[in-house]
Amino acid sequence: MKHSITNPFRFHSRLWLAAAVSVLLFAGCQKDNDNINPLPEVESEDIVILFDNDVHCAIDGYAKMASLKKAAQEQTDNVCVVSCGDFIQGQAYGILSQGEYPITLMNAVGYDFVTLGNHEFDYGIGHMVELIQKLNAEVLCANFVRISDQQPLFALSAMKVFTTGTVAFIGVATPQSISSSVPAYFQDDQGNFKYSFCESELANIVQKEVDRVRNAGANYVVVLSHLGDSRRGYTASQDLISKTSGIDFVLDGHSHSVIPCDSVLNKAGKYVKRSSTGTAFANIGRVTISSRGKISAGLIDTKNLSDDPIVEVLVNNIKETVKSILSKVVGTAEVALNITNAEGKRIVRNQEAGIGDLAADAFRSYLNSDIGWVNGGNLRTDIPQGTITFGNVLNVFPFGNTVLLGRITGQVFLDNLEMSYRLAPAESGGFAQLSGVQCDLDTTVASSVVLSPEGILQSVGDRRRVKNVKILNRNTNQYEPIDPSKEYTIAAANYVLVQNGDGQNFKGVSVISSQQTLNDCDVLANFIKETLGGTIGRQYAVPQGRINCVGRR
Numbered sequence: 001m002k003h004s005i006t007n008p009f010r011f012h013s014r015l016w017l018a019a020a021v022s023v024l025l026f027a028g029c030q031k032d033n034d035n036i037n038p039l040p041e042v043e044s045e046d047i048v049i050l051f052d053n054d055v056h057c058a059i060d061g062y063a064k065m066a067s068l069k070k071a072a073q074e075q076t077d078n079v080c081v082v083s084c085g086d087f088i089q090g091q092a093y094g095i096l097s098q099g100e101y102p103i104t105l106m107n108a109v110g111y112d113f114v115t116l117g118n119h120e121f122d123y124g125i126g127h128m129v130e131l132i133q134k135l136n137a138e139v140l141c142a143n144f145v146r147i148s149d150q151q152p153l154f155a156l157s158a159m160k161v162f163t164t165g166t167v168a169f170i171g172v173a174t175p176q177s178i179s180s181s182v183p184a185y186f187q188d189d190q191g192n193f194k195y196s197f198c199e200s201e202l203a204n205i206v207q208k209e210v211d212r213v214r215n216a217g218a219n220y221v222v223v224l225s226h227l228g229d230s231r232r233g234y235t236a237s238q239d240l241i242s243k244t245s246g247i248d249f250v251l252d253g254h255s256h257s258v259i260p261c262d263s264v265l266n267k268a269g270k271y272v273k274r275s276s277t278g279t280a281f282a283n284i285g286r287v288t289i290s291s292r293g294k295i296s297a298g299l300i301d302t303k304n305l306s307d308d309p310i311v312e313v314l315v316n317n318i319k320e321t322v323k324s325i326l327s328k329v330v331g332t333a334e335v336a337l338n339i340t341n342a343e344g345k346r347i348v349r350n351q352e353a354g355i356g357d358l359a360a361d362a363f364r365s366y367l368n369s370d371i372g373w374v375n376g377g378n379l380r381t382d383i384p385q386g387t388i389t390f391g392n393v394l395n396v397f398p399f400g401n402t403v404l405l406g407r408i409t410g411q412v413f414l415d416n417l418e419m420s421y422r423l424a425p426a427e428s429g430g431f432a433q434l435s436g437v438q439c440d441l442d443t444t445v446a447s448s449v450v451l452s453p454e455g456i457l458q459s460v461g462d463r464r465r466v467k468n469v470k471i472l473n474r475n476t477n478q479y480e481p482i483d484p485s486k487e488y489t490i491a492a493a494n495y496v497l498v499q500n501g502d503g504q505n506f507k508g509v510s511v512i513s514s515q516q517t518l519n520d521c522d523v524l525a526n527f528i529k530e531t532l533g534g535t536i537g538r539q540y541a542v543p544q545g546r547i548n549c550v551g552r553r
Contacts, residue, residue: 040288041075042072042075042076042288042290043075043076043290043291044075044076044077045076045078045163045164045291046075046076046078046164046288046289046290046291047076047078047079047080047162047164047165047167047288047289048072048075048076048078048079048080048286048287048288049079049080049081049082049167049222049251049286049287049288049289050065050068050069050072050079050080050081050082050284050285050286051081051082051083051084051224051251051275051277051284051285051286051287052065052083052084052087052277052281052284052285053083053084053085053086053117053226053251053252053253053254053276053277053279053285054084054085054086054090054117054253054254054256054277054278054279054280055083055086055087055090055102055279055280055281056086056087056089056090056091056094056119056279056280056380057087057088057089057090057091057092057093057094057101057102057398058090058091058279058280058281059091059093059101059102059105059315059318059319060281060307060315061280061281061284061302062102062105062106062108062109062281062311062315063307063308063309063311063312063315064281064284064302064305064306064307064308065081065109065281065284066108066109066110066307066308066310066311067305067306067307067308067311068284068300068305069081069109069110070308077163078162078163078164080112080113080160080167081109081110081111081112082111082112082113082114082137082169082224082251083106083111083113083114083115083137083224084114084115084117084224084225084226084251084252084253084276085114085115085116085117085118085119085120085173085224085226085253085254086117086118086119086120086226086253086254087102087106087114087117087120088102088103088119088120088122088123088128088131089119089120089122089123089398089399090119090280090380090398091380091381091395091398092322092326092391092394092395092398093318093322094398095394095398095399095400096322096325096394097318098123098127098131099123099127099128099131100131100134101318103131103134103135104314104318105311105314105315105318106135106136106137107134107135107136107137108310108311108314109308109311110136111135111136111137112137112138112160113137113138113139113140113158113160113169113171113224114135114137114138114139114140114171114224115139115140115141115171115172115173115224115225115226116128116139116141116144116154116171116173116177116226117173117174117177117226117253117254118173118174118176118177118180118181118226118254119181121177121181121182121185121186122181122182122399124182124185125185125186125195129153132154138155138158139154139155139171140154140155140156140157140158140169140170140171140224141153141154141155141156141171141172141173142156142157142170142171142172142205142206142209143172143173143175143197143198143201143202143205143206144173144177144195144196144197144198145195145196145198146194146195147193147194147195147196148194153195154171155171156170156171156205156209157169157170157171157209157212157213159213159216159217159218164289164291165219165220165289165293166217166218166219166220167218167219167220167221167222167289168210168213168214168216168218168220168221168222169222169223169224170206170209170210170213170221170222170223170224171223171224172202172206172223172224172225172226172227172240173197173226174197174226174227174228174234174235174254175197175198175199175202175234175235175455176234176254176455177197178193178195178197178454178455179454179455179456179500179501179502179503180377180429180501180502181501182495182499182500182501183454183456183499183500183501183503184498184499184500185499186454193454199234199235199453202235202240203235203239203240203243203244206223206240206244206247207243207244207245207246210244210245210246210247211246214246219293220248220249220289220295221246221247221248221249222247222248222249222250222251222287223240223247223249223250223251224251225237225240225250225251225252225253225254226252226253226254227239227240227252227253227254228252228253228254228255228257229252229255229257229259229276230255230257230426230427234455236255237250237252237264237274238264238274241264241265241266241272241274242264242265242266242267243267244266244267245266245267245268245270246266247266247272248272248273248295249272249273249274249275249287249295249297250264250272250273250274250275251274251275251276251285251287252274252275252276253276255276256278256279257276257278258276258277258278258282258283258299259274259275259276260275260297260298260299261273261274261275261296261297261298262274262275273295273297275287275297275298275299277299278299281302282301282302283299283300283301283302284299284300284302284305285297285298285299285300286298286299286300325390325391326389326390326391326394327389327390327391328389328390328391329387329388329389329390330388330389330390330392330393330525330528330529330534331388331528331529331532331534331535331536332386332387332388332534332535332536333383333384333385333386333388333535333536334385334535334536334537334538334541335354335385335536335538335540335541336382336383336384336385337353337354337355337358337382337383337536337540337541338353338354338355338382339353339355339379339380339381339382340382346376346427348376348377348379348431348433349376349377349427349428349429349431350376350423350424350425350426350427350428350431351424351425351431351543351547351549352433352434352543352544352545352546352547352549353376353379353433353543354540354541354542354543354544355379355382355383355396355433355540356374356376356379356433356434356543357433357435357540357543357544357546358383358524358527358536358540359372359374359379359396359397359433359520359524360372360373360374360433360434360435361435361527362523362524362526362527362528362531363403363435363491363492363520363523364435364436364491365527365531366403366491366518366523366526366527367403367404367405367489367491368489369405369436369489369490369491370436370471370472370474370488370489370490371413371434371435371436371437371471371488371489371490371491372434372435372436372490372491372492373432373433373434373435373490373491373492373496373497374432374433374434374492374493374520375420375429375430375431375432375433375493375495375496375501375502375504376428376429376430376431376432376433377428377429377430377431377502378397378399378401378429378493378495378520379396379397379433380395380396380397380398381395381396382396383396383536388528388536390521390525393521393524393525393528394521396521396524397519397520397521397524398521399495399520400519400520400521401493401494401495401519401520402493402494402518402519402520403491403492403493403494403518403519403520403523404491404492404493404494404497404498404511405489405490405491405511405512406489406490406491406492406497406498406506406509406510406511406512407487407488407489407490407509407510407512408487408488408490408506408508408509408510409484409485409486409487409488409508410471410482410483410484410485410486410487410488411484411485412506412507412508412509413469413482413488413490414460414464414466414469414482414484415457415459415460415505416432416457416504416505416506417432417439417466417469418447418448418449418460418464418465418466419449419457419460419503419504419505420432420502420504421441421447421465421466422447422449422465423447424441424443424465424549425443425549428502429502430496430501430502430503430504434546434547435546436471436472436474437469437470437471437472437546438468438469438470438472438479438545438546438548439466439467439468439469439470439546439547439548440466440467440468440548440549440550441465441466441467441547441548441549441550441551442465442466442467442550442551443465443549443550443551444550444551445463445464445465445551446463446465447463447465448460448461448462448463448464449461451503455503456500456503456505457503457504457505458505468481469481469482470482471488489512490506490509493520497509497511498511
């Protein structure tokens, strides 16, 4: 019998109410690691823009942002704080409050403008709109529209007048939001898409808005971008720059790249500056526009920044409110299970990883299925060596997905593996960590996967990069070649299995168990506590040979 650890998601409203009641750098591309609030000397007429991207509920950083903002305001009245998206999801504090904790902290800091990241849509569009209504900052997104009338849901841009000039901010969200959030959220009951991120028209939309704000008197144009720089089949920030003119600066998110300041040629052959802070408030970005029109930028390492005392109290109140849930002991780990390698590069998105084996085993064990499937993008942080708390587990699986049992044919599974591994060795959030499966992945073979305009799997050609697929026979405990016509059971998150998450398309899946299922974090916690007897052993220290990558790395 399986017993659930208390499900935290039922109590997010009560927790939120309790919390409410209890309640930059050198010119160019340098990075300062040594000083408290290391802002450069600026003149009283200079404009300072502080920005973040991909915070993913790293709530401690808001006290540092507030402190930095006050330090800037001591030098100039021309201070603006903006975000490039992915702020309401990604750690326990997001899911426990359904995104409200970050909103409260952003209001306390006093953000001016934000654009939307793909994870802003993770709670559904209706709930996202409710959250946005509580956010004091103005939401900008030029390319998110209703298909029926092509009307944007949010303002395309906003202009802020400073004493030495007017800055126009334009928001842009990645078209990958549909497949990397929950595609079903963007569809009607018949599966027709109701919303679009205007992939084919993105550059034209932005160019028209640049021209409009320039004609309206903007001296400078800054794009708040959640496009990223990885070029994985969707428009990247450098692509937008190369197809437009009139933009002065792009502040970018989505790829978690650390870009202090670089330059990209625009359509007119002029250089446009770009910056990105990484993720989780490792850095805070700063752009300075001098009274003489010179633009400089860089990143501030947050490790040595002081905390604003008022915002720090709010952060500590939130932590205290959820402490009893997050501190609950699940077990111990004999080894650390990491989502990155020794060089700090993520491995769960392009190769088998020990933490992926553990999670996929948990899914397969809990639902007694032939196959366990966990998308690498759903594994968000490490499991430390030593004591494991529910907070550790919840931070691994912070999105609140439900684990379902489905029945599919071997052919459907093979096609979805091709979809999952189509970008390897490049990163993909859809890269499947597996249990009950062995396969070879030949990355020298070009993918023949065909996608819909929204990025959903449509078909696979004759050219296959996933080979020698075998499924574990639970009766003989031997791996046997997959039979494309045979039906197999699969345990996977609802996000992947029935919501087209990461563009997967398990066509014809029959969900045979949706009763008494748990959130993915509960499944993992129970697996550690019950099946593993409370101890993650050394067998998960290294990959167990389920995905054999051959070819280029």
